[in-house]
Amino acid sequence: MTTIELQPATKGLHGTLQVPGDKSISHRAVIFSALAEGTSHVYNFLTGEDCLRTVEAFRKLGVRIDQEADKLTIYGQGIKHLVEPAAPIYFGNSGTTARLMSGILAALPLFTVAYGDESLAKRPMDRVVVPLEKMGAHIYGREEAARLPLAFKGNKLTGVTIEMNVKSAQVKSALLLAGMLAEGETKVYEKGVTRNHTEMLMPQYGITIHKNRNVITIPGNQQPVASNLHIPGDISSAAFFLVAGLLTENSELTIKNVGLNPTRDGIITVLQKMGAKLAVTNRTYVGHEPVGDVTVESGPLKAMTIEGDIIANLIDEIPILALAATQAEGTTVIKDAKELRVKETDRIAAVANNLTAMGANIEPTEDGLVIHGPTRLTGAVVHSYGDHRIGMMSAVASLITDSDVTIKDKNCINISYPNFFEHLTHIMK
Numbered sequence: 430m431t432t433i434e435l436q437p438a439t440k441g442l443h444g445t446l447q448v449p450g451d452k453s454i455s456h457r458a459v460i461f462s463a464l465a466e467g468t469s470h471v472y473n474f475l476t477g478e479d480c481l482r483t484v485e486a487f488r489k490l491g492v493r494i495d496q497e498a499d500k501l502t503i504y505g506q507g508i509k510h511l512v513e514p515a516a517p518i519y520f521g522n523s524g525t526t527a528r529l530m531s532g533i534l535a536a537l538p539l540f541t542v543a544y545g546d547e548s549l550a551k552r553p554m555d556r557v558v559v560p561l562e563k564m565g566a567h568i569y570g571r572e573e574a575a576r577l578p579l580a581f582k583g584n585k586l587t588g589v590t591i592e593m594n595v596k597s598a599q600v601k602s603a604l605l606l607a608g609m610l611a612e613g614e615t616k617v618y619e620k621g622v623t624r625n626h627t628e629m630l631m632p633q634y635g636i637t638i639h640k641n642r643n644v645i646t647i648p649g650n651q652q653p654v655a656s657n658l659h660i661p662g663d664i665s666s667a668a669f670f671l672v673a674g675l676l677t678e679n680s681e682l683t684i685k686n687v688g689l690n691p692t693r694d695g696i697i698t699v700l701q702k703m704g705a706k707l708a709v710t711n712r713t714y715v716g717h718e719p720v721g722d723v724t725v726e727s728g729p730l731k732a733m734t735i736e737g738d739i740i741a742n743l744i745d746e747i748p749i750l751a752l753a754a755t756q757a758e759g760t761t762v763i764k765d766a767k768e769l770r771v772k773e774t775d776r777i778a779a780v781a782n783n784l785t786a787m788g789a790n791i792e793p794t795e796d797g798l799v800i801h802g803p804t805r806l807t808g809a810v811v812h813s814y815g816d817h818r819i820g821m822m823s824a825v826a827s828l829i830t831d832s833d834v835t836i837k838d839k840n841c842i843n844i845s846y847p848n849f850f851e852h853l854t855h856i857m858k
């Protein structure tokens with residue numbers, strides 16, 4: 430297991446960073462380009478392990494994908510030319526690959542078997558399997574196909590009306606992808622607003638889709654067409670450095686080209702409400718996605734309650750927000766975030782364990798965390814639990830501890846941010 434020992438930042442954090450491409454959009458860019466007819470180019474693709482799993486999945490389905498650093502060339506031949514893979518497909522640690530690919534594999538006339546790593550094999554798949562079965566899918570696995578490994582005896586699905594019972598962009602996307610390939614129309618009723626990258630990308634790849642408040646309608650039998658795509662920086666990756674800059678004394682940091690899609694920017698809203706010195710400048714668009722540069726300066730924060738609809742818009746940022754809350758004046762309450770229990774690890778337990786080990790006053794609840802601040806953090810030996818976001822949160826915490834922090838199993842950070850430690854070293858100079 431790979432371990433890293435990190436020293437506190439004594440000189441503050443300074444400079445400018447450009448975080449890697451957005452993970453959610455990178456997965457979707459590969460999916461639409463690989464299903465398309467024609468050659469697509471994808472720029473600023475996230476070369477993290479999760480997105481490479483989606484690339485590998487389509488290579489197994491017969492699509493040629495060339496990678497040159499963060500540029501992909503995807504030679505789509507159209508849905509009809511996908512081939513049955515000879516061997517099982519490995520989804521690694523990637524929940525997004527597992528859920529979105531399920532919607533596709535269920536709807537194609539191919540037999541496929543898919544599996545994941547130890548963490549992914551524990552995560553719920555029934556949330557996509559059950560609605561896909563309503564569309565006529567044949568999916569097999571242990572425990573009524575509630576978890577990976579799964580076998581897909583793909584066939585022509587039928588469009589249906591589905592009311593989602595979980596707030597999940599992955600489930601929504603799986604159903605829209607299945608609907609795009611099915612016979613007839615599919616209607617998805619969303620339970621709340623979740624990231625909308627799938628709906629935003631579909632028209633760019635020539636796919637018809639309609640949205641009316643929380644109802645998304647997609648006609649079936651659609652063949653995507655090739656498109657070129659530039660991917661904005663990932664706000665979920667930027668979040669670690671934004672909080673690092675706010676918490677580390679004498680810091681001023683700018684993160685450029687950060688994706689600011691309103692279904693993803695909950696972290697900005699919350700940090701501003703906590704009193705953060707944070708400014709967004711140079712607002713523009715990359716493709717259809719809004720982006721901007723975000724500058725932070727160290728300063729005091731105040732506690733707040735984070736609950737309700739905003740949770741889905743900052744779900745992956747809760748570990749780093751919890752760290753911010755340990756330094757905020759007052760009691761921060763995070764609720765309605767039970768989904769954290771079924772991420773790469775149980776993130777409620779993992780955040781509470783690591784921050785408690787560093788001396789924070791934090792209690793896990795069934796659906797969130799209660800954090801009393803501010804507290805001085807101390808050095809400790811902690812584990813990433815194989816979860817990239819827990820690893821990065823612990824690394825940011827080390828900047829403000831009074832002695833070294835050791836993180837066990839640091840390599841999982843490659844899942845979403847392969848050059849994280851390089852960037853950390855760069856701003857500590």
Ligand SMILES: O=C(O)C1=C[C@@H](OP(=O)(O)O)[C@@H](O)[C@H](O)C1
Pocket residue numbers: 452453454525596597598599600602624744745768
């Ligand atoms: O659709 C996506 O790209 C994602 C959706 C979210 O998961 P859920 O759909 O399970 O909420 C998020 O946590 C994950 O990192 C990426």
Ligand SMILES: C=C(OP(=O)(O)O)C(=O)O
Pocket residue numbers: 452479522523524525526745772773818845
């Ligand atoms: C939950 C995450 O990803 P996934 O569900 O794709 O594994 C994440 O990146 O924080």
